[in-house]
Amino acid sequence: MVEVRDGLRADCGDCFGLCCVALAFTRSADFAADKQVGEPCGHLGADDRCGIHRELRGSGYAGCTVYDCFGAGQKISRLTFAGQDWRRAADGGRAMFAVLPVVRQLHELLWYLAETQALPKAAALREAAAREADRITALSLLGPDELLALDLPAERTRTNELLLRASALTRAGTRARSRRHADLVAAKLRGANLRGTDLRGAYLIAADLREADLREADLIGADLRDTDLRGADLSTSLFLTQSQTNAARGDARTRLPPPLTRPAHW
Structure with missing residues (x-):
């Protein structure tokens, strides 16, 4: 596939x-300026390319990379x-x-x-x-x-x-309990066995998931902004997207499912 x-x-x-x-976007930690729907970003060139594409995060536009x-x-x-x-x-x-x-x-x-x-x-x-x-x-x-x-x-x-x-x-046979839509903001889950867990729509913002086992975990709609995935195993996680991955933090040890790619900022 x-x-x-x-x-x-x-x-x-x-x-x-x-x-x-x-x-549209609002000036925040993710965007350095306000912009309305239909208003071209100030960094959009006449060639339809971003003038700061290689420096988006350093220029205050981390939201664009997600x-x-x-x-x-x-x-x-x-x-x-x-x-x-x-x-x-x-x-x-x-x-x-x-x-x-x-x-x-x-x-x-x-x-x-x-x-x-x-x-x-x-x-x-x-x-x-x-x-x-x-x-x-x-x-x-x-x-x-x-x-x-x-x-x-x-x-x-x-x-x-x-x-x-x-x-x-x-996920059948993993006997993992459902954490669907759970509030796990900043949760301390380092090394946790979450294999097969239903994490659909879970709020994992800034959660510590270092070395966690997330194989077969259902991650549709899970909020992974600033989630620490260093060393975590997501090699067979379900329904993970590139945008979720880009929003998180990881390292060379983080295992991702194909065809996702390792974000440049990891």
Whole structure:
């Protein structure tokens, strides 16, 4: 499934810098300035490239290193709007900006479905996951008006039922207790055995998970901002994304599941 998910990675060279215009951010520890929706970031060049891409964290834009469009930016730029630059659009790009979060959510579901198809213990769901991926892919190729009319919560709920089944099959036998949506902010969990734990939506902000065993742990929606993952084993963690990984802290000993890559700041 690595090949499938490669198409769900951001390709900024094939996009019109949509995330640098469509998204708003507030001056904070993650962003050095305020920016409104539709306002181009001051560092966005005429070539649609970030002028400080290599120095984002040092320049006060750590939040940009965490965001991941899951490849939605290039699809919208090249397919949904047939290569039309937002600068030349009659509406100033407003339709493109509105569609970005919709396609991004659909692509996120495709990321999870691709992983589901590759899970050995969930092999019984492989065909169902493939059919669901085909359905979500078709939705992502709709026109702008149709995309904006989608009931995204309903779509996520439908896909999530399949993801929950895949998670249960994979975690079966670990006897781990559920910590779903648990408040584990700054929790001291160094060396903890969390194998197979349901950590969906858990708040792990600044938690100490050094040397923790997170194999087969379900991490969908878990907040890993500033989570210390040095030496932790996430080699078979479920539904972990690159943006979650980028938000955490780790080192050369941290084991990640393929096809995730080790963040440059680790």
